[in-house]
Amino acid sequence: MTATKTDVSTMPTTNRPMNAGQSVADDASRLDGIAKVTGAAKYGRDKYPAGCLFAAFIRCPWGKAELVSHSADEVQKLPGVVEVNVSRKEGLYHGRDMGYICADSPLALKRAMEALRPVWKRGEVKTLIEDDIDKEPEPDVDTGKLLDAAPLKLEAIYSTACQTHSSLETHGCVVDHQGDSATVWASTQGTFSFRDGLGEALKLDAGQFEVKCEYIGGGFGSKLGGPGKEGLLAARLSQKLRKPVYVFCDRREEHLDTGNRPSSRTLVRLGVQRDGTIVGGQIQTWGGVGVARGGGGCTVPSNRYKLGQISKDHKDIAFNAGGPRAMRAPGHPQGSFAEELMLDEVATLAKIDPLDLRMRLASSVLQEQMRLGAKLIGWEDRKLTGSQTGVIRTGYGLGTASWGSAGSLAEAEVIIHRDGSVEARTGAQDIGTGYRTIMAIVAAEAIGVPVGIVRCSVGSSRLPSGPGSGGSITSPIMAPTMRMAAEDAREKLLAVVATAKKVELAALRIDAGEILLDAKAIMSFKDACGLLPSDAITGRNAGRKRAEERGHSNGVQFVKATVDTETGVIRVQRVIAIQSCGKVLCRKTAESQIIGGVIQGLSYAMFENRLLDRVTGAMVNPNFEWYRILGPNDMPHIEPVLWSKGQTKVCALGEPPVIPTAGALAAAVFNAIGAPVRSTPMSPDKVLAAVASGAKNERGAPAVNPPPNGKPENKKPGGGA
Amino acid sequence: MSDGVSRRSFLKTAGASAAAASLAQVAQAAIAPPEAGVPATPTLGPDATDVTLSVNGKPMKLRVDPATTLLSALRMECDLTGAKEVCDRASCGACSVIIDGRLVASCMMLALDAEGTKITTVEGLAKGDELDPLQLAFVKHDALQCGYCTPGLVVACRALLDKNPKPSLSQIKSGLSGNICRCGTYTNIFNAVLEASGQKPIADSAPV
Structure with missing residues (x-):
């Protein structure tokens, strides 16, 4: 097989059955797959225009520090240094930009940074949500009465650590300003918001410059919302110096100052009937938002379970750390971790099966998905929580997810060329979701031709405007939009055929690359294109949207894991991930x-933790050695199950599958060792502490709350169940 | 050169390359003692230095700052941007290349130290239009999402298969343990390696 002959749109695989649905394109691989496996795909960070300058921010190295002195004047004289600018005196978090240096090569830039020799005066810092909590909030009067009246009570504190997006391609862009035009190669999830944010810095109108992002090395929410400080720095410098300017964060900066999933803390006081019915209670959540003003929401209760009368309050806590940005289902994995483990603890209190409990509380779709998942994971092999005594214990857990839909008006074009080729055009970006491929599939299906003849152009502000890739809205918005454009192109082509052949337009169809007249093939699609009076015809959605084609997503995940009670190490064995996505x-x-x-x-549940030094406020692990993400050796067997039963709408898929996993694993660990680990990352030390506390308690009795972020536990609520 | 001396006095990176050069001198001295009065190797830097690299079978004549890593030289001087800089300290595998048959993190090697070796990058795996079967298997099993880690993983898988043409699943996991992927493509990568080595991909449960 050769690269030129490989039709990636027909590469069937056989290892994964379709369990609960069907797809438009079973055998299609990514249209950009070959570019990505050969290294031909050029990301923003791969662009080095001739004569390019390199700039980077000077960063505050502590949680709070004042810049006392520096050697900027001497640095300015170093070979290769173009500009040194120190603009800020005080930094309130590790990684805060204090100014920048621009030089003619990455090495000159690095040497200039080292030669700057800043002297800092550190200040006192706060680094944890707990730094702001003197005493646990009491429930209101009604909730207090409800709790007092309940025969069983669960009182617990759950916490999740701060997770950085850890996009492998860091934030940044290359700007080449040429006077009355400019080209920007960006790593962004929003081609158009990036463009809209740059005009002022470039001193150009929107139509005078192009933002290109054909390939993006991950974003997960952190690359939404415009050009960011990196983009603005590159734009301003390039505008001023009239040279291409390259600004990309290094790994350390990426961990420090490009957003994160904020830490969370959840206090739960639930009243439960003896049969497991949850009558209600108090849920207080906190989000650790660093220097940001908000964004720490923690989605518990999720409203997927009937929890009775819940009184919920939330508070964001500021401290000396970089602020959050949207991260893949913002607020949801945090909330789900607390909610799913809480439900398993309730089930254990009431001595019922946690799957049965959820079946009573969840919607009918989720119930149906739970039944399938239970069969696939082998739920019948699950042992009672706390009943195992061996060294290696096996646990089963589950969690659920849901996601709604939202959308705006977008544009798309489909061009049918006279040579028989088809081009789907959309300026929105493929951040790795497969957007480019999906759009080609939609256009091909709507026209009635094989996917292989459709090319798809994405990721340019010169192409039709589309949404940013956030909120799992791109496909739900763009699939109907692209379909309308393709239908428009198809109708225009068929009108040409009808005129040429002197037949009724209504009798013509296109199927599998053939033009059909009353269901009989009369000519090939390619020959029909040859009839076009001009070079090409362009189909457009013409300002229409089809909101009715968007719908809601639901999902259930089951996890089977083993816990080594001597080392505290969790090994996930299998995950069944059922997801409806229309x-x-x-x-x-x-x-x-x-x-x-x-x-x-x-990875979130087991490893990830932005560790801040309690004294200096510095992140101690801004790298990939000590900020661990899940690697090949940690991998379980994962079975994705697409649930498309009877669904015709296009629904969210990017975000929901990340929601239930951490909570499902926490439930599995609780099931295995009989004591809950109520804090992420569920590291060996916390697992061992839970095992030790569980051994002291009666079977299944809730353990003490493991200390969040390593802080000694001195503020836990009194009492307990 | 006074300029060079003053630069070296505060340039840590130049110092590191000087140290690397002197280590290389020591190593060479151990193999072949220098003739009297003739230095074993010329002192390199601090100014730009000529180097010839053999990349994907082609000689590349470059002039680089001695502190330039092999990764930077490949990306910025050779226009081979398949290898990515992700962590810049050999903890992610995105910059993987094969040097004389060994898998190497090109961010941890100076370009000057790669002289005299045979370097294969991801761009050198296909023979003209003919893809490495491993690359085809990656595409077929969708062993990539954003694709940023993919070149490093393809190279790591190729190095693994060169050493072990039929690796077991656990050998695949160990063989790739120097690489990370943030989108989460590992299971599909395992399937791609299994297929490229003539083995069956891991089957999911039968429909119920």
Whole structure:
């Protein structure tokens, strides 16, 4: 097989059955797959225009520090240094930009940074949510009465650590300003918001410059919302110096100052009947938002379970750290971790099966998905929580997810060329979801031609405007939009055929690359294109949207894991991830989205933790050695199950699969060792502490709350169940 | 050169390359003692230095700052941007290349130290239009999402298969343990490696 002959749109695989649905394109692989496996795909960070300058921010090295002195004047004289600018005196978090240096090569820039020799005066810092909590909030009067009246009570504190997005391609862009035009190669999830944010810095109108992002090395929410400080720095410098300017964060900066999933803390006081019915209670959540003003929401209760009368309050806590940005289902994995483990603790209190409990509390779709998942994971092999005594204990857990839909008006174009080729055009970006491929599949299906003849252009502000890739809205908005454009192009082509052949337009159809007249093939699609009076015809959605084609997503995940009670190490064995996402447009990329969500969820649950030094406020692990993410050796077997039963709408898929995983794993660990680990990352030390506390308690009795972020536990609520 | 001396006095990176050069001198001295009065190797830097690299079977004549890593030289001087800089300290595998048959993190090697070796990058795996079967298997099993870690993983898988043409699943996991992927494509990568080595991909449960 050769690269030129390989039709990636027909590469069937056989290892994964479709369990609960069907897709538009079963055998299509990514249209950009070959570019990505050969290294031909050029990301923003791969662009080095001739004569390019390199700039980077000077960063505050402590949680709070004043810049006392520096050697900027001497640095300015170093070979290769173009500009040194120190603009800020005080930094309130590690990684705060204090100024920048621009030089003619990465090495000159690095040497200049080292030669700057800043002297800092450190200040006192706060680094934890707990730094702001003197005493646990009491429930209101009604909730207090409800709790007092309940025969069983659960009182617990759950916490999740701060997770950085850890996009492998860091934030940044290359700007080449040429006077009355400019080209910007960006790493962004929003081609158009990036463009809209740059005009002022470039001193150009929107039509005078192009933002290109054909390939993006991950974003997960952190690359939404415009050009950011990196983009603005590159734009201003390039505008001023009239040279291309390259600004990309290094790994350390990426951890420090490009957003995160904020830490969370959840206090739960629930009243429970003896039969397991949850009558209600108090849920207080906190979000650790660093220097940001908000964004720490923690989605518990999720409203997927009937929890009775819940009184919920939330508070964001500021401290000396970089602020959050939207991260793949913002607020949801935090909330789900607390909610799913809480439900398992309730089930254990009431001595009922946690799956049965959820069946009573959840919607009918979730119930149906739970039944399938239980069969696939082998739920009948699950042992009672706390009943195992061996060294290696096995646990089963589950969690659920849901996601709604939202959308705006977008544009798309489909061009049918006289040579018989088809081009789908959309300026929105493919951040790895498979967007480029999905759009080609949609256009091909709507026209009635094989996917292989459709090319798809994405990621340019010169192409039709589309949404940013956030909120899992791109496909739900763009699939109907692209379909309308393709239908428009098809109708225009058929009108040409009808005129040429002197037949009724209504009698013509296109199927599998053939023009059909009353269901009989009369000519090939290619020959029909040859009839075009001009070079090409362009189909457009013409300012229409089809909101009715968007719908809601639901999902259930089951986790089987073993826990080594001597080392505290959790090994995940299997994950069943059932996800409804409406009509499946491209099976392989859809399954990949689900698998990826599960992997990020497991990584979040077991490893990820932005560790801030309690004294200096500095992040002690801004790298990939000590900020661990899940690697090949940690991998369980993951089975994605696409649930498309009877669904015709296009629904969210990017975000929901990351929601239930951490909570499902926490439930599995609780089931295995009989004591809950109520804090992420569920590291060996916390697992061992839970094992030790569980051994002291009666079977299944809730353990003490493990200390969040390593802080000694001195503020736990009194009492307990 | 006074300029060079003053630069070296505060340039840590130049110091590191000087140290690397002197280590290389020591190593060479151990193999072949220098003739009297003739230095074993010329002192390199601090100014730009000529180097010839053999990349994907082609000689590349470059002039680089001695502190330039092999990764930077490949990306910025050779226009081979398949290898990515992700962590810049050999903890992610995104910059993987094969040097004389060994898998190497190109961010941890100076370009000057790669002289005289045979370097294969991801761009050198396909023979003209003919893809490495491993690359095809990656595409078929959708073993990539954003694709940023993919070149490093493809190279790591190729190095693994060169050493072990039929690896077991656990050997695949160990063989790739120097690489990370943030989108979460590992299971599909395992399937791609299994397929490229003539083995069956891991089957999911049968429909119920």
